[in-house]
Amino acid sequence: MSIDADEVAQIAHLARLAVNAEVSQAHAQNLSEILAFVERLGAVDTTGVEPLAHPLEMTQRLRPDEVCEDNQRERFQAIAPLTEDGHYLVPRVIE
Amino acid sequence: MQWEAVIGLELHAQLATRTKIFSGASTAYGAEANTQACAIDLGMPGMLPVLNERAVRFAVRLGLALGAEVAGRSVFARKNYFYPDLPKGYQISQYEIPVVGTGHLDIELEDGSRKRIGVTRAHLEEDAGKSLHEGFTGMSGIDLNRAGTPLLEIVSEPELRSAKEAVAYMKKMHSLVRYLGICDGNMQEGSFRCDANVSVRPVGQLEFGTRAELKNLNSFRFVERAINFEIERQIELIEDGGTVVQETRLFDPDRGETRSMRGKEEAHDYRYFPDPDLLPLEITPGFIEEVRAELPELPDAKRARFAGDYGLPDYDAGVLTSSRELADYFEAVASSCGDAKLAANWVMGEFSGALNKAGLDIADSPVDAEALAGLLRRIVDETISGKIAKEVFEAMWQGEGDADTVIADRGLEQVTDSSAIEAMVDEAIAANPQQLEQYRAGKTKLMGFFVGQVMKASGGKANPQQVNEILKQRLDG
Numbered sequence: 001m002s003i004d005a006d007e008v009a010q011i012a013h014l015a016r017l018a019v020n021a022e023v024s025q026a027h028a029q030n031l032s033e034i035l036a037f038v039e040r041l042g043a044v045d046t047t048g049v050e051p052l053a054h055p056l057e058m059t060q061r062l063r064p065d066e067v068c069e070d071n072q073r074e075r076f077q078a079i080a081p082l083t084e085d086g087h088y089l090v091p092r093v094i095e
Numbered sequence: 096m097q098w099e100a101v102i103g104l105e106l107h108a109q110l111a112t113r114t115k116i117f118s119g120a121s122t123a124y125g126a127e128a129n130t131q132a133c134a135i136d137l138g139m140p141g142m143l144p145v146l147n148e149r150a151v152r153f154a155v156r157l158g159l160a161l162g163a164e165v166a167g168r169s170v171f172a173r174k175n176y177f178y179p180d181l182p183k184g185y186q187i188s189q190y191e192i193p194v195v196g197t198g199h200l201d202i203e204l205e206d207g208s209r210k211r212i213g214v215t216r217a218h219l220e221e222d223a224g225k226s227l228h229e230g231f232t233g234m235s236g237i238d239l240n241r242a243g244t245p246l247l248e249i250v251s252e253p254e255l256r257s258a259k260e261a262v263a264y265m266k267k268m269h270s271l272v273r274y275l276g277i278c279d280g281n282m283q284e285g286s287f288r289c290d291a292n293v294s295v296r297p298v299g300q301l302e303f304g305t306r307a308e309l310k311n312l313n314s315f316r317f318v319e320r321a322i323n324f325e326i327e328r329q330i331e332l333i334e335d336g337g338t339v340v341q342e343t344r345l346f347d348p349d350r351g352e353t354r355s356m357r358g359k360e361e362a363h364d365y366r367y368f369p370d371p372d373l374l375p376l377e378i379t380p381g382f383i384e385e386v387r388a389e390l391p392e393l394p395d396a397k398r399a400r401f402a403g404d405y406g407l408p409d410y411d412a413g414v415l416t417s418s419r420e421l422a423d424y425f426e427a428v429a430s431s432c433g434d435a436k437l438a439a440n441w442v443m444g445e446f447s448g449a450l451n452k453a454g455l456d457i458a459d460s461p462v463d464a465e466a467l468a469g470l471l472r473r474i475v476d477e478t479i480s481g482k483i484a485k486e487v488f489e490a491m492w493q494g495e496g497d498a499d500t501v502i503a504d505r506g507l508e509q510v511t512d513s514s515a516i517e518a519m520v521d522e523a524i525a526a527n528p529q530q531l532e533q534y535r536a537g538k539t540k541l542m543g544f545f546v547g548q549v550m551k552a553s554g555g556k557a558n559p560q561q562v563n564e565i566l567k568q569r570l571d572g
């Protein structure tokens with residue numbers, strides 16, 4: 001499997017990363033090589049092996065449904081760039 | 096050409112937990128902005144999610160109620176997209192292995208027949224915050240109180256064939272989650288939301304057409320209108336030689352139409368992957384059995400019991416079990432007054448009518464079950480007639496006291512003294528010689544006229560049965 005510069009641009013956009021056209025060709029080359037390397041794992045017979053969701057052989061601990069977090073809005077908003085009436089402000093987003 | 100609609104629904108039920116799915120912040124509705132958004136909900140660096148036990152329990156409840164397989168092991172995944180009300184840049188959801196697998200829900204169609212709708216899956220996920228675009232000059236305000244609220248997304252198979260079927264399915268699921276006590280079902284507050292996937296195809300064709308996903312359907316009425324609009328739109332488009340494009344469309348309730356959300360399509364590349372912050376969720380058979388033991392009686396079982404035990408028509412049993420609150424209210428009235436059919440008629444008739452008119456929930460009704468039972472007992476023991484009972488009910492609703500108080504205060508007790516009724520009957524006959532003559536000449540329909548005269552003279556209080564009997568004796572004699 002290999003990817004081209006357009007796909008690099010697309011992935012970079014989805015991740016909101018600034019990748020300019022000059023380097024995207026090089027990234028495409030490098031990423032393709034990584035993919036080719038990982039693809040070698042496909043040679044292993046994994047019949048009957050469950051997909052691994054997490055490297056730790058443990059299961060999720062559950063938490064009782066009890067409120068244990070106080071209101072710390074002032075502390076959080078003290079480090080926010082912009083707030084108003086208790087809201088965090090961001091550049092206007094309209095659907 | 097004959098067209099057929101293919102509809103699948105994605106329902107989001109906000110789970111009625113006290114805290115968020117991955118943090119100990121409160122989920123109480125209506126708090127001041129961002130006072131219930133903790134470091135985990137804000138996506139602060141280094142924070143780790145810890146799963147809420149009750150959210151898992153609620154998901155299992157639904158799974159069991161849908162006859163679905165509950166996964167012994169399920170996995171949380173990150174769904175990646177950027178939006179200001181999603182501070183982490185991803186939503187924690189479930190993708191490849193959801194907690195609830197294939198199940199089903201039986202719905203009732205308009206002609207009274209049943210249809211089984213497949214449920215593909217239900218998975219746990221966190222809700223996003225809210226963006227406010229009004230009231231902040233040139234900026235959007237973000238409230239993250241809702242961020243991290245547990246949701247159960249319930250996905251149906253594309254087996255619904257009309258807007259009506261879709262609404263029937265949605266209503267049934269809405270009733271079910273409230274029976275189960277896992278969601279308050281409040282649609283105004285967004286506790287129960289719906290997206291609809293709609294496509295059309297020529298009748299007889301097996302392959303599906305291209306579907307559009309409809310959003311912003313926050314009432315049963317909107318769901319029906321939006322789907323009907325969309326079906327018509329797609330059929331017209333195809334018949335005019337066009338093609339349906341796969342896209343998300345927003346329902347505009349003011350115009351009653353769906354509109355394309357162009358440019359949002361790239362956002363569908365969510366790049367799911369297992370969340371390394373969360374270990375696989377294990378649900379043991381012991382836990383499942385524990386949850387099974389706490390399940391309440393479900394709507395279909397209750398309906399069958401109401402029809403069987405109380406001898407109610409199936410339709411009545413269906414109406415009375417449409418919500419757990421109504422079913423509980425009915426049962427309380429029926430057992431206290433001792434006449435289930437009378438109780439059913441009153442609960443579905445006067446009582447539900449008064450609630451609707453006042454826009455109240457059962458919990459806020461000025462007439463509780465015991466009070467209504469007190470009124471119905473007076474019908475059963477013939478202290479008042481059914482007609483007078485309506486007047487008493489009205490007074491009770493206005494806060495004039497219990498049934499006996501109203502009956503005493505207004506002097507509404509039924510007249511059963513036969514000599515008093517006889518006197519009224521004689522008076523009515525004497526006052527209407529012409530009608531008497533006609534009656535005796537064979538116009539027996541005039542019986543109703545005389546009954547009316549006597550009832551009027553008694554202020555509606557004469558026992559109707561006695562009036563009928565005595566009148567018949569006198570007129571025919």
